[in-house]
Amino acid sequence: MGEGAMRGEAVPRLGTGIGWRPEIADAVERMPGIDWVEVVAENVCPGHLPESLLRLRERGVTVIPHGVSLGLGGADRPDAGRLTALAERAEALGSPLVTEHIAFVRAGGALTVSPSLEAGHLLPVPRTRDALDVLCENVRIAQDALPVPLALENIAALFSWPDEELTEGQFLAELVERTGVRLLIDVANLHTNHVNRGEDPARALAELPLEALAYVHVAGGFERDGVWHDSHAHPVPRPVLDILTGLAARTTPPGVLLERDENFPEPAELERELTLIREAVTAAAREGAGTGTGGGTGAAIAAGPAGGGVAILTRPTVDARERVAVAQAAVLSSLVAGTPVPEGFDRTRMRVQARALAAKRADVVAKVAPELPVILGTGYRETFLEYARERPMSGGYRRDALNFAAHLLRAGRPEEAGSRGELREWWLERAGPAPRQSGGRVARVARRVLPGRRG
Template sequence: MGRLGTGIGWRPEIAEAVEGMPGIDWVEVVAENVCPGHLPESLLRLRERGVTVIPHGVSLGLGGADRPDEGRLAALAERAEALGAPLVTEHIAFVRAGGALTASPPLEAGHLLPVPRTRDALDVLCENVRIAQDALPVPLALENIAALFSWPGEELTEGQFLSELVERTGVRLLIDVANLHTNRVNRGEDPAEALAALPLEAIAYVHVAGGFERDGVWHDSHAHPVPRPVLDILTGLATRVAPPGVLLERDDDFPGPAELERELHTIRDAVAAGRSRSAGGTTPTGTATGGAVGTGAGGVGVLAPPVAGVRERLGVAQTAVLSSLVAGTPVPEGFDRARMRVQARALAAKRADVVAKVAPELPVILGAEYREAFLAYARQRPMTAGYRRDALDFAGHLLKLGRPGNAGTRRRLRQWWLDRAGPAPRRPSPTTRALRALLRRRA
């Protein structure tokens, strides 16, 4: 894979702006948000211009105790082929727990959660990575995630964990410098130490994003300008290696094209500052090629599977953590209860936001009642499937309670639910057609 250059996360809300931006060499798209047979026209036009498109997955959960789901892997592979991507990316995280492995109800986080940096977790992650590598048609790169809490009893630093993961699997790394800053604030970890431990030749590209701090906790929002501390980490990385690609992520509260272009210029300047220092001979230099390390297709020889019981032990631990976050069970011993409460609130808020995006008619129907009603529902009902199922379950839950109190609003909600809850799609009702027309006008 050649050098990527400067890129931006493609989102429907800024598709037109991205197409018109000068100097965009590549874009990244959330894999689960595109359908291979019906790619957005904007992405097709970008590809025709020679802009590289990379699918970025968020739902594999390779850090989870279960083996990767074959259907999710096949879907990611299909998107890579449809987009002509040189690689695909995912996260070092778990997103679900429970189920057959632990003989407990399945639970979905709806977000990326940190894996414990232990030998057990590393063994499982390495095997899951090899399974994914064998199923994908292009190389895989994994991203370090932001975390609001730490696991007790961790055995490795972030740098050690990532370095050994690369050594054992040959996987590439997507280094998110904003996440390194998040972990500095929330977990007291030194980004420079993490970067110093990384195998530089394994870096595929770099993410940069904004966030905000509240009550001593950094929230990786992807909805704020990139702050100076994040840019400084990027400069520090660039003194060590020339990143093959650097990408700006923005997922909400999108500014205008001019502001996005200014942020991209600032990011380029931060990289240039690091490369200038490197040229001065003050730090180690190098070029990340994005190539695999080690030998063989995955970079190493055959890995022995984790010893018996490792997946079960990890599964029990992750289920206890996730259950405390989404189902109100006690926080496992050794975890910071205050941070776990922050994480639980963040998961519920994200869940409400994403449901509002996948089912935009619901906030229109319910108006100001939507958010409070959804958060009350989320406290009682953990998510066990995807967000679309969650939206249907939420509407059904309200209707069973005889809500909303306004008869006309309740009638519209019931019609919306009936249009989607049957075994086969129904012809959209006049109410649904009117809602869709209203949403199009708002867009």
């Protein structure tokens, strides 16, 4: 078992932080009162850390890697390579803990004898006994592989699973009791689930084992047609700050962090939001409510893995993993491959989720391959969404960008010869004269659509 999963260290006092992003790196370095930052783990390389992060570390600012691709709520056991990568980032950054999500991000494959599919985003796990058993074992596998404690985040959801057996608070409380994992509570996600799924944030807070709290996320979003979208691109609304105050009335959060991923405002506006967050926490203290003693109805955490739980070693049966795998594959296939929506799901909400996944996919491909929107111009987004409707993602965003380009070239697009030539050159530069084995499909496409290519 990894040292981080055994030490039983106290939760570090983090203070006030902000999500570090390259677009606001300079501003973050200049902001007063920043005690710590969080970085998306998959966006940094341990051997080539951004200079801004290195300077922050030299000043004593804590840096925590926040993973998005493990998919611990998925039916498969965690991928060893992804766990190793997360551990390497924690060690390179000197982090006191690492964080991930209670979500699944891929489905299909060997357990279902069906094609592997990638969601490209975080999807909610069913709050069932089967799913909890699978999640608990996956968490213990992750704890064994990581050098520091692990904390898991509740996610925002656009749809609900039918026939759930536990509330969110009950689900999280039992997860903590059985694994000792810590919690990263996102109060914006509690608000999202209140709007989208009718769940009471106060009840969730009352049921949470807040003694396991590692830190808190705060973020903005927007409502459209009765659906709340957790955009991380809008100001933090008052209801989210009120939930933060409600949490602080039950326990003093070890740390609170502002997340912002897009549409970055001026630094002064970010600093104003940080001030509002601090005020939301201190509002509970002024009323004499924030005692720092923890709260919720979850069992007290004894010494155990990752600084917490009793590590009840109930393991999921093979049948449980297979049942979860089949259910998640059916859901993901309906969202990204156009298969029928499984019985019991709200079809309208599933359509909203499907559109959101496609939009997210288009946005991220544009970020990892910024040349594509330049080459395709204003037609990029419509063209990509047309492509995505027929072709689910199965190999990550960079591979998706290559496959998209190959698809266009095979179809003789773009129609303008100059743009088509640019796209061809872009593809060749990134695919290389001898693509890796995993790019075999794209290589076969290239042989059909790129005449004269030498290899």
